[in-house]
Amino acid sequence: ALEPAALLCEGTRIDSFQDPEGDKRRITEAEVLEAALEVAREAPGLIIADFAARNVERLLIFLQVAKETKRRLAISPGDAYLMEAVREVWPDLPDVSQDEHLVVFADVKSAPRPWEKTLRGRYERKGRLVTAFNVRQDPAGYILCFSFFDIQDIIDIEPPEATYIYSSSEAFNEEKELDLWRLRNWLKHFHIRFVGDPEDPNSDKRLHASGHASGQDILELIRTIRPRLLIPIHTEKPELFLERLEGEGIKVHLPKLGGAVELG
Numbered sequence: 001a002l003e004p005a006a007l008l009c010e011g012t013r014i015d016s017f018q019d020p021e022g023d024k025r026r027i028t029e030a031e032v033l034e035a036a037l038e039v040a041r042e043a044p045g046l047i048i049a050d051f052a053a054r055n056v057e058r059l060l061i062f063l064q065v066a067k068e069t070k071r072r073l074a075i076s077p078g079d080a081y082l083m084e085a086v087r088e089v090w091p092d093l094p095d096v097s098q099d100e101h102l103v104v105f106a107d108v109k110s111a112p113r114p115w116e117k118t119l120r121g122r123y124e125r126k127g128r129l130v131t132a133f134n135v136r137q138d139p140a141g142y143i144l145c146f147s148f149f150d151i152q153d154i155i156d157i158e159p160p161e162a163t164y165i166y167s168s169s170e171a172f173n174e175e176k177e178l179d180l181w182r183l184r185n186w187l188k189h190f191h192i193r194f195v196g197d198p199e200d201p202n203s204d205k206r207l208h209a210s211g212h213a214s215g216q217d218i219l220e221l222i223r224t225i226r227p228r229l230l231i232p233i234h235t236e237k238p239e240l241f242l243e244r245l246e247g248e249g250i251k252v253h254l255p256k257l258g259g260a261v262e263l264g
Contacts, residue, residue: 011235132156
């Protein structure tokens with residue numbers, strides 16, 4: 001309705017329309033919950049859930065998994081701080097200090113930063129703080145929210161058996177590929193079952209739903225807004241915008257470094 005002069009549009013997955021099966025199988029968060037529950041119900045010991053640090057929706061999915069499998073979801077102090085902040089605008093978000101299935105995991109640190117020390121103290125006074133010792137005493141009672149950068153805390157827990165659920169994106173650069181390689185070595189060393197390895201063709205793809213729109217959805221968005229000028233950004237294949245929107249009355253401008261864009 002605004003008849004925009006220009007639209008900046010990301011295109012991370014603009015090429016997904018070239019895979020018909022991919023468009024048919026766009027994973028939803030409901031499917032992630034379903035798949036995670038299937039894994040958790042069969043996991044006899046500790047469960048470790050790996051997902052993006054600021055993905056609150058995915059955190060809520062694993063909280064639901066914890067509730068349905070009678071476990072407690074142990075989140076990091078950073079996660080707890082994020083949830084406190086988000087509750088200011090999303091009051092229905094669970095209160096970490098009140099939800100019986102939520103606790104804060106305090107890893108071993110010689111000198112926690114001031115904000116973390118304050119937060120740990122607050123949750124400890126409320127009986128919501130757990131340590132590696134607590135998890136070691138009852139590994140089957142917890143789902144730990146860990147990532148590659150937290151995996152060293154397994155040294156202090158030493159679970160007799162554990163399942164690592166990878167619910168995050170595949171490696172998209174060399175650094176991430178190396179992180180995944182290191183992660184596999186850590187899990188192999190501690191005999192931890194790895195579920196959802198993005199490089200395993202047989203892994204359950206329902207354990208992660210991309211936060212980026214598919215090519216089909218991106219094009220639907222553009223056609224609905226109908227800007228006079230479309231400027232693709234954040235994409236490795238900007239030329240696909242030209243191909244897919246040819247003859248539709250939407251001018252596509254592929255930006256160049258240092259170049260000007262005339263809005264007219």
